[in-house]
Amino acid sequence: MSSLKNVADLAGVSVATVSRVLNSDEVVKYETKVKVMNAIKTLKYSPNRVAQRLRTTRKSSRLIGLLIPDIQNPFYVDVIRGIEVFAYANNAAVVIGNFSQDEKKEKLYLDILKSESVDGFIVAPSNEKDIYIKELVKDGFPVVCIDRGLSDIEVDLVKVDNQKGAFNAIEHLIKLQHTRIGHITGNQLIPTTMERLAGYEQALKQYNIAIDPEIIVSRESDYESGAELAAYLLDLENPPTAIFTGNNLLTLGALETINKRGLKIPEDIAIIGFDDVYWANSLNPPLTAVRQPGFEIGKRAMELLIQRILSPEREVASIIYKTELMIRKSCGSKEKRL
């Protein structure tokens, strides 16, 4: 790979001049510029991003650090796609860290990313008090949070109105005459879990349905928990007629249990999930779900991050997207139940 020096030699100018034309500094004379451009072309020169990054300031060639709790969750792959498309358009590369909801791993990745001098971070904090992320923000690194915010500290945030989304889901179920609605929540340390639970409770209250703690169950936010907690719910003496699952993975797990028992959806048990998937129609019956715009969330987060890098002093932004209730067939239809 050729260097600035090589280009300079070939063009018969100094490295400073070459650097100037690369950074489109207006001062350089037209003829010089042409000579340099030609040299660049014949050497197929392209700047070394590592060297650029070692300098304190730079305008382009960014590297973005991404800290994701679980890459197996399709919601996050949508987010990643959004980030990546926008990054690509901005000549930025992204370093990815998947910490699997493991704080030790989160810390290690954070350290690696810091020492890679990334220009900024996009992270989903493991919880509201996440000290590592807080430290990052305090230390003045550009960071934007996705999906989950941070308490007691100002930070850019892009997420969804979880409470409203859950409320809509439960309301939908209620209008379909369900009154005994179970809720499989995610890990209760994760802020979104609590917001969705709040939406669930709010809907029940509003429609004067008593909240029964027996049918609100919780463990981790993963597939196995979904499967096991669904089994628990179905084994109850007075089982729910509908289940609201707190995320993608939980939904899929619950579905396994329901299928395994040969239960019919929605006749035997209705199900509505938080998080939509692009293959919701491949499920039988198609899944009714609360859709988060993952791609848009990623894209917006990347935009905010670039802004933040450019103007560290701009006010903190909090972008709350609306969810969309994707009504398909897993909750039944009004006619049927009436």
Place this chain on the structure above:
Amino acid sequence: MSSLKNVADLAGVSVATVSRVLNSDEVVKYETKVKVMNAIKTLKYSPNRVAQRLRTTRKSSRLIGLLIPDIQNPFYVDVIRGIEVFAYANNAAVVIGNFSQDEKKEKLYLDILKSESVDGFIVAPSNEKDIYIKELVKDGFPVVCIDRGLSDIEVDLVKVDNQKGAFNAIEHLIKLQHTRIGHITGNQLIPTTMERLAGYEQALKQYNIAIDPEIIVSRESDYESGAELAAYLLDLENPPTAIFTGNNLLTLGALETINKRGLKIPEDIAIIGFDDVYWANSLNPPLTAVRQPGFEIGKRAMELLIQRILSPEREVASIIYKTELMIRKSCGSKEKRL
């Protein structure tokens, strides 16, 4: 963030010495080492990976470039997980490029990764002749290919026996008395597509079933193609009784069409897919599929890459994993059909 210089000053030694203890150079005197260690601890010093990378040689702090055709495909997320876990254990970070089967984007990412001075590449070439990847190999960069090889050039490769996997799938169908088996293949420019097609044809031949080109259909390797091609197959005057789909996305798409038409699986139409997913049991009925060990593939690729970086001259390795036929319920059972 503190630098080598800061540590050196605090410890009262030169930066060279600090660097030596960091790189556990045996020569440094015990007392000096202790002083330096303390300084490192009090300053919470951690080396700048960018500066390290700017130096030509280094032993740790690697950066790995990953070029993936489609992050929406669950197979690749398994691969990524495998890569990432092994990378993490080796203090390596991974920069990810998702090129969506778009050659322009592939080229751009490759350029970015090169100028980030990554220590090596793990890539799934867009096809066997992929000139960019070939160039990379010729230029002496450490690269290991996954899923798809390269023609006319020696390169480390980790993949699966696609032909055998497809053969097994078709044989399974045949033993279940299916004789009219449709095949929705992926993009025919992708090597794996052709290998799977070869397995399909081999099985039919071996069991003396005529190959009917009418029921071998192909477009892209994505969801929409799966949905549309399944519709095409089902609309045929003499439609197949079973469909073999060439990958994950194709399977999901076909499932949507089958569900939409209210067809029963496996009674009305049997389906077997290449690629398993962790939520295959959440499908109704559970999907019979050819499983590729994605996680292991990723892990192995990362191992090979590290070896390659350490000894660029070692012989080229070609690791072919076996697939596993995951028999569930989407193809019916022998008893039923007999």
Place this chain on the structure above:
DNA sequence: CTGAAAGCGCTTACAG
């Protein structure tokens, strides 16, 4: 308009 020089944070061959 252009060049020489300093410096970003490291590592390592060379002296001593």
Place this chain on the structure above:
DNA sequence: CTGAAAGCGCTTACAG
């Protein structure tokens, strides 16, 4: 056993 110095490939303030 340790330090001074060169150099990796850039950018930019300072001269001219």
